[in-house]
Amino acid sequence: MTIRVLNGGLLTTVQDLGRYGAQKYGVIASGAMDAYSLRVANLLVGNQENEGALEITLWGTSLSFERECMIAITGGDLLAVLDGEKAPTWRPLLVRKGSVLQFKSPVKGCRAYVAIAGGIAVPEVMGSKSTYLRAGIGGFRGRALQKNDVLMCGKSNQSNLSLWNALSKSDEDVPWAVNYEALVSLKQEQLIRVIRGTDFDRFDTKSQTAFFSQPYHVTTHADRMGYRMEGTALSLAAPDELLSEGVTKGTVQVPPSGQPIILMADRQTTGGYPKIGQIISADLSTMAQLQPKAKVHFQEISLEAAERELLRKEQVIHEIKMGIRFKELYS
Amino acid sequence: MSHSFTEIDIKPLGDSALIVQLGEGITPSIHQKVRALSTILEAQPFKGFIESVPAFHNITVYYDPVAVQQNQSKYGERTDRLLTSFEAVCQEINKLLEQVDERKEAEARLIEIPVLYGGEYGPDLEAVAAFHHVSAEEVIQIHTQNECLVYMIGFAPGFPFMGGMDERIATPRRENPRLAIAPGSVGIAGKQTGVYPLETPGGWQIIGRTPLELFRPDSFPPTLLQAGDRVRFVSMSSEEYKAYKERKR
Numbered sequence: 102m103t104i105r106v107l108n109g110g111l112l113t114t115v116q117d118l119g120r121y122g123a124q125k126y127g128v129i130a131s132g133a134m135d136a137y138s139l140r141v142a143n144l145l146v147g148n149q150e151n152e153g154a155l156e157i158t159l160w161g162t163s164l165s166f167e168r169e170c171m172i173a174i175t176g177g178d179l180l181a182v183l184d185g186e187k188a189p190t191w192r193p194l195l196v197r198k199g200s201v202l203q204f205k206s207p208v209k210g211c212r213a214y215v216a217i218a219g220g221i222a223v224p225e226v227m228g229s230k231s232t233y234l235r236a237g238i239g240g241f242r243g244r245a246l247q248k249n250d251v252l253m254c255g256k257s258n259q260s261n262l263s264l265w266n267a268l269s270k271s272d273e274d275v276p277w278a279v280n281y282e283a284l285v286s287l288k289q290e291q292l293i294r295v296i297r298g299t300d301f302d303r304f305d306t307k308s309q310t311a312f313f314s315q316p317y318h319v320t321t322h323a324d325r326m327g328y329r330m331e332g333t334a335l336s337l338a339a340p341d342e343l344l345s346e347g348v349t350k351g352t353v354q355v356p357p358s359g360q361p362i363i364l365m366a367d368r369q370t371t372g373g374y375p376k377i378g379q380i381i382s383a384d385l386s387t388m389a390q391l392q393p394k395a396k397v398h399f400q401e402i403s404l405e406a407a408e409r410e411l412l413r414k415e416q417v418i419h420e421i422k423m424g425i426r427f428k429e430l431y432s
Numbered sequence: 433m434s435h436s437f438t439e440i441d442i443k444p445l446g447d448s449a450l451i452v453q454l455g456e457g458i459t460p461s462i463h464q465k466v467r468a469l470s471t472i473l474e475a476q477p478f479k480g481f482i483e484s485v486p487a488f489h490n491i492t493v494y495y496d497p498v499a500v501q502q503n504q505s506k507y508g509e510r511t512d513r514l515l516t517s518f519e520a521v522c523q524e525i526n527k528l529l530e531q532v533d534e535r536k537e538a539e540a541r542l543i544e545i546p547v548l549y550g551g552e553y554g555p556d557l558e559a560v561a562a563f564h565h566v567s568a569e570e571v572i573q574i575h576t577q578n579e580c581l582v583y584m585i586g587f588a589p590g591f592p593f594m595g596g597m598d599e600r601i602a603t604p605r606r607e608n609p610r611l612a613i614a615p616g617s618v619g620i621a622g623k624q625t626g627v628y629p630l631e632t633p634g635g636w637q638i639i640g641r642t643p644l645e646l647f648r649p650d651s652f653p654p655t656l657l658q659a660g661d662r663v664r665f666v667s668m669s670s671e672e673y674k675a676y677k678e679r680k681r
Contacts, residue, residue, distance in 0.1 A: 121494070125470075125485045126655040127589040127629075226649060236589055236630060238649045299443045299451060344458065345586055345593065347485035347492025349449045370485055371586030379446035382497075405516050407447040408497055415498050 106250040110161030115240035118151040120229035124370045131231035134366050134389035137284040138176035142216035145173035145193045147260030152220040153230030157213045163203045166196045171218040171265045177210020192278035210287035210390035220255040263429045283417045285386040289395040294402045298376035308335040313401050321393045325367040334359030345373040351380035381407035453490045462489045468532045478524035479503040486659045487584045541661050546668040553641035560603050574598045582661040590629035590646040590655030597625040609635035616641045643676040
């Protein structure tokens with residue numbers, strides 16, 4: 102036994118970077134909402150970056166460690182408390198046997214990630230540990246974590262062990278943490294960068310202008326499947342029935358109500374609503390950290406600039422990897 | 433290269449996917465092109481290719497722009513500047529399109545789907561019959577008569593978007609959608625017919641149920657049906673339905 106769930110909170114699931122290769126069969130991609138935070142959490146404990154970790158939503162989750170573990174907490178600041186004290190985040194952490202980790206309430210952001218050295222030992226389904234709630238597959242028994250569930254961690258590899266070793270020698274005081282702000286922002290008013298969608302030209306001029314100039318708010322209908330937004334209603338220049346086709350994470354589609362929906366990790370594989378925009382990949386983590394009521398300004402950028410932003414953030418991840426490798430080797 | 437591929441249009445779906453448009457509308461000949469490109473993409477994936485989703489008249493191709501870029505800087509042809517990942521993927525797809533021979537018909541599987549029509553499992557069969565002023569037996573006879581073509585899978589795992597149902601039994605959706613439709617339910621919505629793989633809410637007219645499992649997460653492919661399959665519905669008795677369920681147990 103490794104981790105016992107004392108409280109499953111609002112929604113706690115096992116996620117990795119997603120299930121790919123079966124979208125053509127209608128199997129959704131799933132995966133972490135905030136992929137950068139998941140990757141960094143895994144790297145901080147010496148895991149492969151696509152290892153399964155826990156995704157915790159807003160509040161209520163409480164975990165008890167039944168043996169000593171090395172973990173890392175990243176993502177949104179949900180006021181993580183370890184044995185009564187504020188837990189350090191964005192760095193590796195040794196937790197003693199019997200420790201209790203609680204997520205009290207969202208201070209900044211919406212989702213936190215807890216990675217465990219060795220990963221979470223759940224079977225892979227179609228190559229992924231991500232939980233697919235609606236189909237009841239993947240993750241921990243295909244469902245959200247509940248009170249008294251017991252999670253086992255996987256076998257430690259050499260990286261896990263050397264980081265663990267380095268950490269135990271340093272009197273538990275790690276003088277470093279990852280500066281996450283270059284990857285994800287937790288502010289609740291955001292500029293989100295968008296490329297024109299494949300159906301942008303079908304919208305009337307007023308809607309095209311409004312989408313990129315008026316603010317939109319996240320509604321309470323915002324979950325792993327998608328974010329329903331509220332703001333100036335958008336309409337097509339002429340009514341049109343579109344055929345279903347592939348969609349992806351960050352697709353901004355507009356149903357007949359005129360209020361945009363942003364598709365997120367648990368989106369269906371295909372959709373038939375017109376797509377006005379597409380959030381750039383580099384900004385998806387920031388989008389995933391928005392809570393209901395958050396204010397968003399969509400800003401148009403070119404495809405070329407979007408690619409540059411993505412490569413720039415990939416360079417940040419690369420530097421984090423190098424930094425951790427250095428700690429592993431020379432601590 | 434078959435010249436009918438020259439009029440394709442590639443549009444970016446953000447920075448990590450693109451849509452290859454292969455025509456307009458729902459026709460078997462456009463579907464043939466979609467299948468041809470889909471097959472060659474799977475057989476000769478370019479560096480950075482993740483997966484593709486075929487639809488009625490286009491294919492969405494998902495790729496990792498970072499891997500595409502890294503591959504380019506390693507092996508890219510020497511030009512004034514590096515291509516963007518989107519441009520590089522377009523080039524790869526155009527190369528594949530040159531090799532496609534769409535005259536060669538892809539082999540289509542014929543899948544028979546046994547259905548127990550009417551009764552508890554097909555609560556809307558009588559309503560569909562009444563709508564068209566025919567008997568329930570005639571609806572079953574018409575529904576089992578034509579072969580349908582699976583154009584694409586979407587909405588839910590293994591859910592087929594099919595064409596080819598006899599329009600004599602085309603029926604509008606129910607005014608009050610049901611909150612839960614059992615897996616295996618066979619329904620009609622407008623000119624479409626389909627089968628529900630998972631329990632979902634829905635407004636289709638439910639005329640029967642199949643004991644077959646459409647979604648099989650423990651096998652690969654994880655679904656009974658795939659794009660390109662031909663489907664024939666076959667009427668089964670409640671004894672046969674029960675016997676099938678018993679055998680599965």
